[in-house]
Amino acid sequence: METKRENIIIIGGGPTGLxxxxxxxxxxLEPLVIAGSPPGGQLTLTSDVENYPGFESILGPELVEKYRKHAEKFGARFVNENVASVDFSDQNNLKVKLNNGVEYSARSILIATGASAQWLGLESETRLRGRGVSACATCDGFFFKDKVVAVVGGGDTAMEEALTLTKFASKVYLIHRKDSFRASQIMQKRVLAHEKIVVLWDTEVIEVLGEDKVSGLKLKFNSDKSKDKVKGDELEVQGFFLAIGHKPSTDFLQGHVDLDKKGYVMTYARLAEDFLRGNVELSNEKREYLKGGLDKHYSYSTSVLGVFAA
Structure with missing residues (x-):
């Protein structure tokens, strides 16, 4: 199959890529945007967006569509496919292959794939996303004013989500599958002292209840530590927030561009900082690249010339 040549390829169809x-x-430059399938990033999983300048309230998918039309007006082109693989061995001919087999090449590529929330993997959780199931308290907390909600997780993100939700909800259940948090001590202290937050220790969510919207959670207790806080094994809530971490969407970049331990792309600024501190070992070629860029402040550059990340 013939490789299609482009000026610049943008991988990612979320707000950054758009x-x-x-x-x-x-x-x-007539950029080609590989927007993913489905396109739009995490914003498409958000119902009403009320914190974007210029819109008092707009649906997440609608905002993505407006972004897209704006870019198309000036000549951007979009492909709603996912990237299968890349080949950055020739810096003048950077290649991207899609899941449908089509291959593109360019001299410049911008990676804007972002990250996605980690989910429990429940069918009911997937079905009710955007209808009471969320991974962003800041985005969706307002819609649960005076309602009962639950957060699952045990790290700082879960603590922050729970505390954010106390500004809106009448009660917040914080569900953790272990008997202690891994969050920082100061965050734990704030959560445990908050009168609106009820912690359910040694507890797992095995099903999200509800047909058209969330009505409750089915729980599994791994000990008797929190059984007395719930009647039976079903917890009545109107909102369910996931806070068990995020996973960068960079699997296809493994071995082609430098990533950190969590899988995020190492940009020039981070590479230079770690290199100067002696935290990373780089080839002579990459060392010269970094040294040559110290005065240029290409903060979005990666370990491969012509490949940028934002």
Missing amino acids: SAAVYNARAF
């Missing part, structure tokens, strides 16, 4: 598409399109 913003980059607008800027590149206005510079007459």
